[in-house]
Amino acid sequence: MKVGLMMIEQLSELYGRQIPSRDVSPSLLNDSAVCRRPAFDGAYCQRCGQSADRRSTTLPNGAIYCPHCIQMGRLTSNDELCTIAEPNQFTSRLPALTWTGVLTTLQAACSHRIQAAFEQRQDTLLWAVTGAGKTEMLFPGIAWALEAGLRVAVASPRVDVCLELAPRLQAAFNAVDQAVLYGDMKGAYQYCQLTICTTHQLLRFYHAFDVLVVDEVDAFPFASDPGLKYASEQAKKPNGALLYLTATPSDWLQRAARKGELVMTYLPIRYHGHLLPEIKVVRTRDWRAKMHQGRLPDRLVRQMRENFTHRRRFLLFAPHVADLPALKRALELTFPGETVVTVHATDPERHAKVSRMRSRELNFLVTTTILERGVTFPEIDVFVLGAEDQVFSTAALVQIAGRAGRSASDPDGAVRFYANQLTEVIKTAQQQIKFVNRKARRIQHDSVRPM
Amino acid sequence: MTQCVLCERVVAPVIDLKKLLDFSPLTVPQLCQICQGRFVAIPPDQSCPKCGRHQEITTICPDCTQWGIDEPFINRALYEYNEAMKTFFSDYKFRGDFRLRKAFEADMKRAINVSHADVVTIIPVDEQTLQTRGFNQVVGLVGDYPVVALFETQTTNKGKRQSERNRHDRMTAPQPFRLTPPATSLIAGKRVLIIDDVYTTGRTIRHAASLARAAGASWVQGLTLAHG
Structure with missing residues (x-):
């Protein structure tokens, strides 16, 4: 059963939350501690902050509903949102941090800044390059907050990231009660000091968190859904600290940092202390038409041949699933001896194929954007065919480039x-990588200089 | 520019020479090709002649033989109740996204017109469901087509939702409807078409049909969006 469909029976389940009145048991509704506010302000949904179009969302009974956050249970203008002000009722046990790992000097410096931001209740953007080791840097700051009896949440737009994060945080803070919330979870909601959830689940919180960390803000669906940004601002207390983590900050984040609404912190060097590989663009002429005739751009063929001779493995990205069959055929015609394996998001053999690449059984893997994040193969090169395609955002291209050189x-x-054209999106991706590398060089330079 | 009702991709009307030369209004499909492709339409000549189930042959299906060959009820279903249709109903009915009612409106209207019925009616939902959902999903499916309310729900001790009951519970369920006061005068000697969203066991719609027949309708048929 989904979380949202369960009736709320206990007061503690409303601490810092906002639950439609129909999901709250009637005996609780009349409790004096429960604060109720209308779910709509005019056409604006008070849960996700977006406006409902009256023409298409008016129900026969005259109420309107919000189509934007309907996946969390439909909210209509007849509903009320119920909340109880967050009381921070935790029995904190000291010390909270049971993690015994060590941070590199740079990571430690960065983590001090994070903790300081939490202490001063500042909204911060941490721009940490792909492969920087972000999670561990959060530990000291979170430990401080937990020991101070504050309520903390770590949210990510992606369920798989949450599920990967939860055991790591549980291990790092094993005396602290932890709730993990996502769409298809089993079991009921529980009031805990530490919450790990998808960004959608933040829509159910209201002024709850003293410290809220939102990971991968550049990822789908957070980046394209203004309701989730609204939810993350509303889920933290008005005087709480919000930390956005990203490897590729979008325009609105950079703008917010320039305007001083966010404090920007950089970690431009990977955990192994090296710079990000920079993007080199090679111009092609109508590669797709060529590919359908079974041919590939000469420069790509030469590059691949070189990789095969040096036994250097690589990932080849293509824009669309629909490109994969023709690309596979063209590759097989060009390199008759090589095994060509393609993989895409809904491929039933996706995991098997990825693990064949990981076990070095394959020399290369052809893929769409699904492998842009979270996948690490040691010692590989990265090629993108058709980087000019609209399917690639700047964030996706930087993430793709970030697949290379991840191991020490x-x-x-x-x-x-x-690419057929050097698009603005490609240029921005190149500039982002150059920008962090410039910062990284300065740090490397400073650290070798005698103090 | 219109958007697909389900996935919000932009859908453009198909304009070919024939469309250009005849002066009928341009119709824009409600669903994009990709979404439409996920639904399986049931061709009338590949279905059970009684319940409308999608099958290769046109003999009466095993479920319908259980109802008895003499049982006069006939149903037509437009689509299979496959995964896509299940998702559609869970978004439309249970989640309550009223906008989705438009997805199959044109299909339903076309089927109503083909039936040449005098009176078109719908299966009602009980008061409590109507309260929480805010709309009758069957009325939504036919859009602005004028329907007559012939049936209303009787208060039975409805513990579970229809979709939560098993086949046996459903088959032995007592008559859930009664005729509305003006119904008898409206349907005596008329052709009556009863519309529902999904045909599952056929129990519900047959309950309604037997009331209509008892009130003197000359012809009673069912039309459902899905069968499964």
């Missing part, structure tokens, strides 16, 4: 974008 044993990897 091989911190450099080639990143080549084969």
Whole structure:
């Protein structure tokens, strides 16, 4: 059963939350501690902050409903949102942090700044490059908040990231009660000091968190859904601290930082201390038409041949699932001896294929954007065919480039974008990587200089 | 520019030479090709002649033989109740996204017109469901087509939702409807078409049909969006 469909029976389940009145048991509704406010202000949904179009969302009974956050249970203008002001009722046990790992000097410096931001209740943007080791840097700050008896949440737009994060946080703070919330979870909601959830679940919170960390703000669906940004601002207490984590800050985040609404913190160096591989763009001429005739751009063929001779493995990205069959055929015609394996998001053999690449059984893997995040293969190069395609956002391209050079044993990897045009999106991705590398060089330079 | 009702992709009307030369208004499909492709339409010549189930042959299906060959009820279903249809109903009915009612409006209207019925009616939902959902999902499906309320729900001790009951519970369920006061005068000697959203066991719609027949309708048929 889904979380949203369960009737709320206990007062503590309303601490810092906002639950439609029909999901709250009638005996609780009349409790004096429960604060109720209308779910709509005019056409504006008070849960996700977006406006409902009266023409299409008026129900026969005259009420309107919000189509934007309907996946969390429909909210109509007849509903009320119930909340109880967050009381921070935790029995904190000291010390909270049971993690015994060590941060690099740079990570430690960054984590001090994070903790300071939490203490001063500042909204912060941490721009940490792909492969920087973000999670561990959060630990000291979270430990401080937990020991101070504050309520903390770590949210990510992606369920798989939450599920990967939860055991790591549980291990790092094993004396602290932890709730993990996502759409298809089993079991009921529980009031806990530490919450790990998808950003959608933040729509159910109201002024709850003293410290709220939102990971991967550049990822789908957070980046394209203004309701989730609204939810994250509303889920924290008015005087709470909000920390956005990203490897590729979008325009609105950079603008907010420039305007001083957010404090920007950088971690431009990977945990192994090396710079990000930079993107080299190679121009192609109508690669797609060529590909359908079974041919590939000469420069790509030459590059791949070189990789095969040096036994250097690589990922080849293509824009669309629909491109994969023709690309596979063209590759098989060009390199008759090689095994060509393609993988995409709804591929039933997706996991098997990825693990064949990981076990070095394959020399390369052809894929769409699904492998842009979270997947780490050591010692690989990254090639993108058709980088000019609209399907690639700046964030996606930076993430794709970030697949190269992730291991300490091989911190450099080639990143080549084969594109018909040098688009603004590609240029911005190149600039972002150059920008953090410039910052990184300055730090490397400072650290070798005698103090 | 219109958007697909389900996935919000932009849908453009198909304009070919024939469309250009005849002066009928341009119709824009409500669903994009990708979404439409997920639904399986049931062709009338590949279905059970009694309940409208999608099958290769046109003999009466095993479920319908259980109802008895002489049982006069006939139903037509437009689509299979496949995964896509299940998702549609869970979004439309249970989640309550009223906008989705438009998805199959044109299909339903076309089927109503083909039936040449005198009176078109719908299966009612009980008061409590109407309160929480805010709309009758069957009325929504036919859009602005004028329907007559012939049936209303009787208060039975409805513990569970229809979709939560098993086949046996459903088959032995007592008559849930009664005729509305003006119904008898409206349907005596008329062709009556009863519309519902999904045909599952056929129990519900047959309860309604037997009331209509008892009130003197000359012809009673069912039309459902889905069968499964």
